[in-house]
Amino acid sequence: MTSPTLSDVARAAGVSYATADRVINNRGNVAEKSIAKVREAVTSLGYVRNVAAANLSRGRIYRLAFLIPRGSNAFFNRIRQHIDHAAAHQASERVTAEVIEVAAFAVEGLQDSILALLERDFDGVAIVGLQSAALEAPLAELRAKGVAVVGLVSDLPHAARAAYIGIDNIAAGRTAGRMVGLAHGGQGGKVQTFAGSLNARDHAERLAGFREVLSADFPQITVLDPIMTKDEAQVLQAQMQKVLSQQGLTAIYNVGAGNSGLIAALDGDQGTRPFCVVHELVAHSRQALMARQIDLVIDQRPDVEINRAFTVLRALIDAKDLPPMPDLVPTVYVRDNLPADTLTDKMKAQDT
């Protein structure tokens, strides 16, 4: 009933433990036919290496780092929270995670931080990235040292990372577009869009996806060019106030941050307001959903992303394949399917 050990495999294969070990850990200097015998015994016995024992023996620890933009952005605060939370729970599995704050959206700052990582002994790093060739060299050095590198939320140069963990922003924009289209119930309309900056790749992608769907499937709806906000709440609030006075505006879509300003602008105007879609479920967007000030939130599930980052990094470090994980898709929230508020009762168990 108990699972076979490597000694069992060795015995079944008719070789010594040492040889079986040489095969399992590719130490070389083994005859082909011994390799074959051991492989055969492995499959016939259904041997799987006991990872607990292996890690114990190796004294393996996983030292992870997360490079996250500095600042008080609600979304990244949530990300930081999830990292700390996940790290606390994996401490018993010898996983440590350090959050390193980086100047937001500055290539040089990020570059310096990556170079600084070289001095430290990390096994894996998750980076909220930028698409800049300037990052390729330092990342290559990092990977040459054997550090696993993944992009988080915002991708790194493709060749410079082993995986990207984040949603497809075109799909996110398309989803928003679909929802805005549906909400017009076949009627025409006019949508005002907002973005932080079109240099931010995720913003540009969301907007493109949004336009794609509306022009293809809802041609009777006009999409106005985005108003740039630098993701600042004040800018959004001021612009919103102007925009709301326009006639015939049927919907609003903000691909970026700064939603507290957007919501503040809506707070006054209590007549019929346009259909409002924003990104990221945080305290104020959640509250605005409940208060019916906005209609829809498209969320990237940072909790899922962080879990996935830990899992992927560990798998990369162990060079094994990935365990099953939920797929990352843009999630649609309305006021009726909100998750429990993890800020107020973070550690809430699911049990009775």
Add this chain to the structure above:
Amino acid sequence: MTSPTLSDVARAAGVSYATADRVINNRGNVAEKSIAKVREAVTSLGYVRNVAAANLSRGRIYRLAFLIPRGSNAFFNRIRQHIDHAAAHQASERVTAEVIEVAAFAVEGLQDSILALLERDFDGVAIVGLQSAALEAPLAELRAKGVAVVGLVSDLPHAARAAYIGIDNIAAGRTAGRMVGLAHGGQGGKVQTFAGSLNARDHAERLAGFREVLSADFPQITVLDPIMTKDEAQVLQAQMQKVLSQQGLTAIYNVGAGNSGLIAALDGDQGTRPFCVVHELVAHSRQALMARQIDLVIDQRPDVEINRAFTVLRALIDAKDLPPMPDLVPTVYVRDNLPADTLTDKMKAQDT
């Protein structure tokens, strides 16, 4: 840099390893002041038990069982798939999972299967349950044996399980209602609902949530009484054909299964069709979304549920608290935010 061991704790506390061990594992026969000294050393050193070593030493294995309704239902096929997949990946952590098929929706069958579990040595069991007092006694026996019991997808009697892993079906129905409401764009309409049976608690709850939202927030939309389908595709197809010929039908909502019939009925009729919402993303509902035969799928993310079931059962067995996990919420799919098709490329890695 390396984390402290129990020997370190003992040394710091000025007691022997044996005493430290007695405290850590509550073996009793320890003086209060020794307990205090050890506890203090634990917190000051930040000691956390190395679970890998502990499990290795104990020879711990997690024998899990899943009681799933028998039959060819696409949703439960997906569930079974996810269980097998997750089990395969946890084999290296000494987790075994056995899927036990049970007569679908029959209290006596389920009762017998639970009694049969008593003869086997399982550590944890996840059961797709029914709300029946007849299950309470056998489940109590099971739990008395020290077996962790959780309800999966459909809850068990509240007192008879340690946790429920599944979505809130009222929220799912409310979400569907919200979407149908929004899709009317302020206009009136008439919605035809379908259900397998109102004795199935999840169906009744979804319908109730659906009605709640529409009557409260979209009173200009009429919700017609559900047509009962026993979740059979043929029945759905026949009834749909009748219903589609009616005038003024603006939306359709099926809270239950059998959607292949619903879709087949829509296939002929290529004019303007009502807004269609169904539950559970499976091969045919996915295809129908892509083919624009239906508009929305509300999914309970069985992959997430299964992951969660494994995690919760292990935590219950180890009597430790729960690691961070994504919340379970009804997920809204449109044709733009579908996950990668896990049936065709199941093991697909996320990396480049």
Add this chain to the structure above:
DNA sequence: AAGAAAATGATATACGTCTATCAAAAATGA
């Protein structure tokens, strides 16, 4: 066939914890 090279076997130690045993020391009761 002799010598070199490659492959194999036997074995020991370590990882951190659990579990058990036995002897020794300290606290308690009368």
Add this chain to the structure above:
DNA sequence: TCATTTTTGATAGACGTATATCATTTTCTT
């Protein structure tokens, strides 16, 4: 104070794997 109970210390083996060393056997060269 002596006997009893409670508490403590010391230590050893086991879990399954990783890693290393050294001696021995097999295979290859020419």
